[in-house]
Amino acid sequence: MNGAQALIRTLVDAGVDVCFANPGTSEMHFVAALDDVPEMRGVLTLFEGVATGAADGWARMTGRPAATLLHLGPGMGNGLANLHNARRGRAPMLNVVGDHARSHKRLDAPLESDIDAVAGTFSTWVRRSLSPADVAADAADAVAAVATGGIATLILPADVSWEEGAAVADPRPGRPLPRVAPSVVDDVAAVVRADEPVVLLLGGDVMGEEGQLAAAQVAAGTGVRLMVETFPARSVRGAGLPDLHRLPYPPEMAMAALAGTRHLVLAGATAPVHFFGYPGVPGHPVPEDCTVHVLSAPGEDGTAALRALADVVAPDAKPEVAEFERPELPTGRLTPRTMAAVVGALLPEDAIVVDEALTSGAGLTEMTSAGPRHDWLALTGGAIGDGLPMALGAAVACPDRPVIGIQADGSAMYTISALWSYAREQADITTIICDNGSYKILEHELSRVGAANDGERARTLLDLGGPRLDFVGIAQGMGVPASRAATAEELADQLRQALAEPGPHLIVATLR
Amino acid sequence: MNGAQALIRTLVDAGVDVCFANPGTSEMHFVAALDDVPEMRGVLTLFEGVATGAADGWARMTGRPAATLLHLGPGMGNGLANLHNARRGRAPMLNVVGDHARSHKRLDAPLESDIDAVAGTFSTWVRRSLSPADVAADAADAVAAVATGGIATLILPADVSWEEGAAVADPRPGRPLPRVAPSVVDDVAAVVRADEPVVLLLGGDVMGEEGQLAAAQVAAGTGVRLMVETFPARSVRGAGLPDLHRLPYPPEMAMAALAGTRHLVLAGATAPVHFFGYPGVPGHPVPEDCTVHVLSAPGEDGTAALRALADVVAPDAKPEVAEFERPELPTGRLTPRTMAAVVGALLPEDAIVVDEALTSGAGLTEMTSAGPRHDWLALTGGAIGDGLPMALGAAVACPDRPVIGIQADGSAMYTISALWSYAREQADITTIICDNGSYKILEHELSRVGAANDGERARTLLDLGGPRLDFVGIAQGMGVPASRAATAEELADQLRQALAEPGPHLIVATLR
Incomplete structure (x- = not known):
């Protein structure tokens, strides 16, 4: 079994069964090995930015890492912008970046560039597979490293793909989602119970149904205002769920939305900042006399924390949810x-x-x-x-x-x-x-x-x-x-x- | 005068009067300043890879650096693949990469990423302008740094663009093209005069008319074979010039082309390596018993060195050049x-x-x-x-x-x-x-x-x-x-x- 075959089989065993690919010469053995592991679906894209963005979308909808197959440094560069988006949205993802054969690396061939340095700017995990005997274990480590979000980049020399002597590796346990300590929930409970204006800002992992309903229950029982980060990676929406408003994008509107807030409680979201700095405008919309509290940081189990908070501060409250309603079909010109x-x-x-x-x-x-x-x-x-x-x-x-x-x-x-x-x-x-x-x-x-x-x-x-x-x-x-x-x-x-x-x-x- | 105005005026004064742009918010003052410096031509592209590739083409044809205007790390990422090509072809280029305002940088806004690390992988010169008072001098330094080839990347915080207090800087002298020492020419002269098979491999700066004719004169006078690197950045061609063959791309053909060569003399080219490593194939086409000699390295004045070599070894030889000839217009199916x-x-x-x-x-x-x-x-x-x-x-x-x-x-x-x-x-x-x-x-x-x-x-x-x-x-x-x-x-x-x-x-x- 060659390195590519062991790699793909290991990925499939670890739940990574789609690969958005734009391969080149250094990835040809990976491509060839797709015929040996039919459970891996290869999706061809004509540009690496499509591959990385598609992997982002796939990961958001499945919660599992999608793989990309990219061609050396320039191919990875073409995928960089959407890798940036994926990093910001904490999507789990695994990039397999083909590289020159180990013996070719020292020759400074035309496509040689510093893959490792660029990969380090967006990846939570980077490794270069050094031998066919290592590659499957490397792949299993990579998948486990991003189980709860983050980007792993596995740099795969062409000869590590093509040489024999590899063996499949078993899936590894990933990092568990840390729970939020009860004392943190109690601290936040004290904040939302006090008679001061509170905004509970939701984002990231709490934007599923359970998190939103728990947040709405807190709001119903305490009167805190709910708001959602400006660009949540994935939110479930519609009738039967609370009608949540996003923190607006324009700085003036974001500042107006938070004006008067004395306590900003974060659940899954980070403290908001404006997208850009502007002359004479503060860099973020949080009022000066507002205290920021973290119920759950990205990467913690925010939904469970909201559930626990609701049980403490509003055990009997009923979340307010939207009744089914649609706009009428409009007529006339398109705006x-x-x-x-x-x-x-x-x-x-x-x-x-x-x-x-x-x-x-x-x-x-x-x-x-x-x-x-x-x-x-x-x-x-x-x-x-x-x-x-x-x-x-x-x-x-x-x-x-x-x-x-x-x-x-x-x-x-x-x-x-x-x-x-x-x-x-x-x-x-x-x-x-x-x-x-x-x-x-x-x-x-x-x-x-x-x-x-x-x-x-x-x-x-x-x-x-x-x-x-x-x-x-x-x-x-x-x-x-x-x-x-x-x-x-x-x-x-x-x-x-x-x-x-x-x-x-x-x-x-x-x-x- | 704000930073953007001083920057653009300084660039124009230094001979950089075209900017291939795909701007975003952080570059808006640069865009606005285009109206203050009408000598700078802004060419809009819809994707940064077009901007960087166009700058590469512009630079190859003018010999002067073109500017690009790119939007933070992701915009630079989109331009990375063609920046890689420009680096390999030694095109002079200046990237102006907009970044967050200095006060905004610490807030980890959504578009924040490690621009410096990525820029370092393709740039010969990287600097971040720290104040409006510095920006024009930074720009003048950048242009001078790439006068004889290479990529300069100037990271431009938005507030350095928009703040007043800047002043235009004068053009700086660039690094002169180093001449090749006469002793090196003499060494190579001895090699080409010896009765052994010699290939003179041309590339880079010697692919203009004068370099090619000098090389052909050497060939006519000594019997050395001429060959051109596989992908020269720019070559002048046609009737009246020698009919030069390129070192083939496929490894087997490249090895066959150099088989029997005892001395490989490089003029503007680097020692050839195959694009990729292949199982069981050497990494480069140079025969084992062949000695590689450097007449001129990239970045040296190779054309003058070839001229000097021709004067030493073949002062009276007449270069063999192609007579005007075109193929007949073919008929039938397209291949x-x-x-x-x-x-x-x-x-x-x-x-x-x-x-x-x-x-x-x-x-x-x-x-x-x-x-x-x-x-x-x-x-x-x-x-x-x-x-x-x-x-x-x-x-x-x-x-x-x-x-x-x-x-x-x-x-x-x-x-x-x-x-x-x-x-x-x-x-x-x-x-x-x-x-x-x-x-x-x-x-x-x-x-x-x-x-x-x-x-x-x-x-x-x-x-x-x-x-x-x-x-x-x-x-x-x-x-x-x-x-x-x-x-x-x-x-x-x-x-x-x-x-x-x-x-x-x-x-x-x-x-x-």
Whole structure:
């Protein structure tokens, strides 16, 4: 058994049975070994950023690490932005990065670069397999290292793949999710019982049903306000769950949302900071006289902590949850808001919504909050270009659930070749491209940073209109049926049809 | 004057007057300052890999550093693969990487990552500007640091851009190109005069007209064989120049090409190694009993050294150069060879050919070697996806010269959004997509690595045919007129028409 065969078999035994791949020469034995381990599903992508973003989406939906297969340092570099997003969202992931054969490493071949240094910037675990005898154990260690989140990067020299002498390794136990100490729960209980304004900020692992209901029970029994971090990796939403509002993205709105708060209690979330610093604006929205308390840090069992908190402070309270309600189907011209209403009106049961709508997403969460139960995946690390790939990963993870990607136009172009993988896998994904013909978010930011004399040339650099991108042609060119909607009625018709048919569809929503 | 204004003015004064940009919030003051320094041309790209590849192409054609504007660590990550290629080709380049404001840096905002560590892997010079008073001097240092090749990365905190108190800095003298010592020339002269088989391997800076003619004079006077490194960054070619053959890419062919050589003399090139290690194959093609001599290392004045060598060993020899000759226009079905013949038959005067044809490029150099004078840009670092962006940079650098990009299908998809920038800039680029519907090079490699049991699932992972990419639709969707050619006649007609019209065109060559 060669190293590649032992590696793949070990991964499958440890529950890693999907690999989003963009292989090159140094990974050819890994590719060849796919035929020896049919339980491993290889999903081809045309660009590494699609592979890493898809692995992120897959991991968010399964809670298990997906594997990626990347080609040396440059291939890993192409995947870096979505590895950044995955790191920020604490998705479990395993990158297998092929490298030169050990004997070739010293020769400084053209593709030689410092893989280890780059991998160290996003990985919680990095190792280079040094022999076929080690590689399976390395792989088992890697999977265990990220059992509760984090990115493992296993650097795999080509000859470690191709040489014989390897053997499969058994799965290793991962790090257990640490529980939150009862004394911490008691401390927070004292805070929420005191007669001062408290915000309980939720995020990360507590955004499942149980965590949200426990938080809502705390709120019902004590009057604390609930809020959600701005971009939670995965949230379950819909009727029967509390209608939770997110901490807004713009600094002024985030500060207004927390104004008057004396105690900010974190459950799964980290203390909020603004995405960017701005002239004359504080770096975070927490009021000066507000004390920040940690009920559960990311990587701890926050859901159990919320449950325990609810039992202490509100044992008999009944969480307030949303009654089923959908917006009416709107008519007339398409705006971000009417687009959101169409999505809300037609959202199918058990959907997965992948949200990279950015400025076009206003109203989306509001219009869907009381609809059918669904999961919502957000852009965790601010590196645009994760939306299209995440939807691929979510669809591979959950083939029986409809995936709806709501995607800004500018950011779609970073990883546009994801569409080809949609078609290849016949993934059940409906993509709505929010076509406003500009980097709208940057136009906002250009004003916000106080760049007063933003003239013609600056504006031009943020304008996607010359030429206007025709996403219908681009999608069809990659094998995805596509159409264009200029009114709410057209969007509704096309969305209904796309959801009724299996496989991928793309709708360009021309927004005014 | 704020930091951004001083920075851009300083760059322009130092000869850096084009910036390939994909900005984000942290770069908004840089964008705003473009209106204050109209001599700086900002070229918008939709993806950072396009920006870095275009800067590479621009730098190769001008010999001066182009600037890129990248958005924090993830934006730099997206540009990493083509920065790798630029590093391998020793292109001068300056990356301006925006970062969080200094006060925001400590807050671990979502886009925070270790920019410095990643930049260190490809840069010859890295600095973080610490104040508006420093930024212009930092920029002047950066440009000077890469005057003779190499990548400078200037990390620019947002508030260093937006704060007042900056002043323009004067250009600094760069490092001069070191001359090769006369004793080294004499040593090599003794080697080439001895009656043993000698190969003079050319590359890097000696691939201009003067270096090639000097090398050919040496060959004419001494009988040494001339050869060129496998992927020279830029070569001038055509009638009136020696017809130089490249060291082949496949290891077996490279070893055969150097078999029997007792002395390998390097001029601008490094000692050759195979791209990858293979089971049972040596890591490089240099015979065991061959001595390697360095006439000029990369970064030394190799052209002057060759001139000096020619004066010593062959003062009266006449270099053998190619007489003007073109292939006949072929007819019938399109193969890599007939495609190459069409290109050779129609190659216009003074063209720039950007070659990322990979396996489809067989015959291309042969069919063009004695045609009209042209420049040839090759993929230097093996990270595919540099071709489309390099053509953009070459066209921006040389607006009066036709650019022809010959582009493999699989690798085109890594940076496909370059086409949109072609249309936006109305760049005079004719792109020929070599459509063979597979990662053909990997099919070769799958066999070459000795992966014997390559079965159905392995083959499937290298097949781009499901679905077949329609590059005509994709190109049109980005604003580039496109057509498809299935025969040599159709390709000739379409290429003739594309070359006759200004602006970008794309032709899909369906290869059998």
